[in-house]
Amino acid sequence: xxxxxxxxxxxxDAKDPALVLDGLGVRFGRRxxxxxxxxxxxxxxxxxxxxxxxxxxxxxxxxxxxHRPQEGSARILGHDVVDDRRGVASAVGYMxxxxxxxxxxxxxxxxxxxxxxxxxPSQTALERAHEALFFVGLGEARYRKLKxxxxxxxxxxKLAQALVHGPRLLFLDEPTNGLDPRGRQRMLELIRxxxxxxxxxxxxxxxxxxxxxxxCDEVLILKEGRIASYCDLEAERxxxxxxxxxxxxxxxxxxxxxxxxxxxxxxxxxxxxRSLKVVLxxxxxxxxxxxxAHRQDTQIRRLLYKRDSLEDIFLAAMEDSRDPR
Amino acid sequence: xxxVDKGFRVYxxxxxxxxxxxxxxxxxAVLEIVKTRKAISVLVLSAVVPLLAATxxxxxxxxxxxxxxxxxxxxxxxxxxxxxxxxxxxxRWQAGACFFLFLIxxxxxxxxxxxxxxxxLYLSRPIGRVEYVGGKLAVLAFLGSxxxxxxxxxxxxxxxxLEGLGWLLEHPRIPLALFVGSWIVILVLGFVCLAMSxxxxxxxxxxxxFLSVFLLTPLLAGVINETLDTDLGQLLNVRKLVEAVxxxxxxxxxxxxxxxxxxxxxxxxxxxxxxxxxxxKVKAYEVVK
Numbered sequence: 001x002x003x004x005x006x007x008x009x010x011x012x013d014a015k016d017p018a019l020v021l022d023g024l025g026v027r028f029g030r031r032x033x034x035x036x037x038x039x040x041x042x043x044x045x046x047x048x049x050x051x052x053x054x055x056x057x058x059x060x061x062x063x064x065x066x067h068r069p070q071e072g073s074a075r076i077l078g079h080d081v082v083d084d085r086r087g088v089a090s091a092v093g094y095m096x097x098x099x100x101x102x103x104x105x106x107x108x109x110x111x112x113x114x115x116x117x118x119x120x121p122s123q124t125a126l127e128r129a130h131e132a133l134f135f136v137g138l139g140e141a142r143y144r145k146l147k148x149x150x151x152x153x154x155x156x157x158k159l160a161q162a163l164v165h166g167p168r169l170l171f172l173d174e175p176t177n178g179l180d181p182r183g184r185q186r187m188l189e190l191i192r193x194x195x196x197x198x199x200x201x202x203x204x205x206x207x208x209x210x211x212x213x214x215x216c217d218e219v220l221i222l223k224e225g226r227i228a229s230y231c232d233l234e235a236e237r238x239x240x241x242x243x244x245x246x247x248x249x250x251x252x253x254x255x256x257x258x259x260x261x262x263x264x265x266x267x268x269x270x271x272x273x274r275s276l277k278v279v280l281x282x283x284x285x286x287x288x289x290x291x292x293a294h295r296q297d298t299q300i301r302r303l304l305y306k307r308d309s310l311e312d313i314f315l316a317a318m319e320d321s322r323d324p325r
Numbered sequence: 326x327x328x329v330d331k332g333f334r335v336y337x338x339x340x341x342x343x344x345x346x347x348x349x350x351x352x353x354a355v356l357e358i359v360k361t362r363k364a365i366s367v368l369v370l371s372a373v374v375p376l377l378a379a380t381x382x383x384x385x386x387x388x389x390x391x392x393x394x395x396x397x398x399x400x401x402x403x404x405x406x407x408x409x410x411x412x413x414x415x416x417r418w419q420a421g422a423c424f425f426l427f428l429i430x431x432x433x434x435x436x437x438x439x440x441x442x443x444x445x446l447y448l449s450r451p452i453g454r455v456e457y458v459g460g461k462l463a464v465l466a467f468l469g470s471x472x473x474x475x476x477x478x479x480x481x482x483x484x485x486x487l488e489g490l491g492w493l494l495e496h497p498r499i500p501l502a503l504f505v506g507s508w509i510v511i512l513v514l515g516f517v518c519l520a521m522s523x524x525x526x527x528x529x530x531x532x533x534x535f536l537s538v539f540l541l542t543p544l545l546a547g548v549i550n551e552t553l554d555t556d557l558g559q560l561l562n563v564r565k566l567v568e569a570v571x572x573x574x575x576x577x578x579x580x581x582x583x584x585x586x587x588x589x590x591x592x593x594x595x596x597x598x599x600x601x602x603x604x605x606k607v608k609a610y611e612v613v614k
Contacts (some may be wrong), residue, residue, distance in 0.1 A: 064449050065449075066449075075383045090451045099441070100445055100446050101442075102441055103436060117447065117450045118340075118451065122394075124338065135332065135333060152574075158446075166333075167335070194333045197333055269446075
């Protein structure tokens with residue numbers, strides 16, 4: 001049964017951005033763990049990237065209401081994380097990084113309990129617990145105690161409990177931790193299928209660039225508790241923005257060649273001793289580059305069409321985080 | 326049950342009232358506890374004394390049955406005074422049953438969740454830390470009530486129905502003392518039990534610590550009293566503290582070595598310490614400073 005109120009909430013959630021950070025800061029003791037976080041994220045799948053200790057997990061915990069921010073505010077699907085913690089908790093599902101379960105319970109009993117705690121009526125929680133466990137591939141093992149599960153099965157059980165109450169935003173903290181390649185692939189497929197269904201948004205916190213790149217359409221990169229970079233992967237993919245990577249002969253002067261290429265109206269930056277990155281201007285072709293090289297008495301030894309990978313974006317953010325966005 | 330569509334679906338149906346949602350934890354835990362033979366055994370044994378008391382009260386009002394009892398026993402039953410003293414002793418006995426019930430069923434209430442790191446999962450849902458502890462305490466309140474004020478309250482009803490309303494009007498203090506005294510027992514034992522369960526993740530350690538709080542504190546109190554030639558050691562004797570308050574509730578002579586007010590304050594301090602331990606331990610994540 002769908003009540004009028006729940007329909008209103010659903011419609012509101014669909015309109016609201018998934019996550020709004022407004023000068024968010026979190027301090028443990030005297031040390032600031034997160035500082036001056038500002039973002040407005042509305043994608044279907046948001047990636048949270050950063051090296052260890054960047055503050056990814058603290059940010060997720062703050063959004064879930066486990067830590068109280070000392071400055072600023074955050075809103076999830078329109079609910080303030082401090083003033084409306086219950087609203088946030090009802091709308092989100094959380095899959096933590098570490099093992100988290102009650103070992104003496106069977107999977108179906110445990111997932112049902114989690115559903116009921118989220119407000120599902122008992123019978124509905126039971127039905128959805130069965131469905132969630134089938135969805136993650138634990139249908140046959142759902143009557144086994146969780147303590148007897150393998151690492152991969154425990155990860156899947158954690159995902160099932162995060163899904164059982166049908167949340168509108170899923171927080172997945174390092175979901176592929178401890179999984180073998182097949183398990184990892186399966187987990188990413190499940191996450192993608194949730195994303196593609198379009199009913200729930202996903203926030204994936206990970207230090208594995210590949211996982212984020214394959215699942216997310218927006219990425220927030222954290223470094224030392226601040227936003228080092230933001231990238232709209234979906235827009236990048238749509239724009240089909242490519243560049244050329246050139247390698248010139250040893251001994252040739254890359255500086256003067258770069259200047260000559262720039263004179264054609266292209267964007268050109270040196271990328272190492274002999275390497276250059278070039279974004280061609282409108283009307284400029286590769287042939288023009290060879291002409292310039294000929295005039296400069298420079299030999300182009302290698303020329304590759306490339307696209308900025310998430311790894312490039314991440315590494316650039318790590319090097320250039322003094323100018324946070 | 327529909328298992329055809331295995332895809333993810335957002336739930337937008339009816340939700341249960343959030344104010345009572347902590348009772349989900351209680352229901353699940355109680356159902357797990359009453360599945361165990363140990364808990365059932367203690368619950369059955371705890372009914373023996375109230376049943377015996379009910380039999381005596383019944384016989385006391387049944388002249389033909391009383392006449393069939395052997396001489397001494399008949400006289401004993403006839404002379405039995407159904408008053409505050411009797412109910413005080415019955416409450417003491419049932420408090421012992423409550424202690425054993427909590428001992429075998431309370432040790433894992435929080436420790437099991439802490440051991441397997443389940444708290445982040447509970448606390449990421451629309452229940453807070455207070456509700457979590459409340460849900461767990463309600464488990465002990467339910468079990469404790471089943472062995473204290475409920476059976477003893479039924480005895481009061483039996484006595485009133487046999488003796489007449491006049492008896493109740495003559496002893497208006499007994500039902501109130503019984504109810505309040507039972508809740509003091511339940512809450513003191515309950516908070517100590519939950520604090521031990523939160524402090525010690527291993528079931529055996531939590532049970533051992535709970536047992537030692539009630540078995541070792543009288544010994545410690547005795548040692549302090551003997552060595553320092555004082556009565557202040559009694560403030561560490563948890564069992565005696567509860568008894569001292571219960572005596573005052575039933576209007577009995579207080580202990581000469583332990584007044585009601587110091588006993589009440591000591592119990593409040595004990596419960597406060599337990600709440601402090603729970604506040605420290607029941608967290609989604611501990612911040613390592």
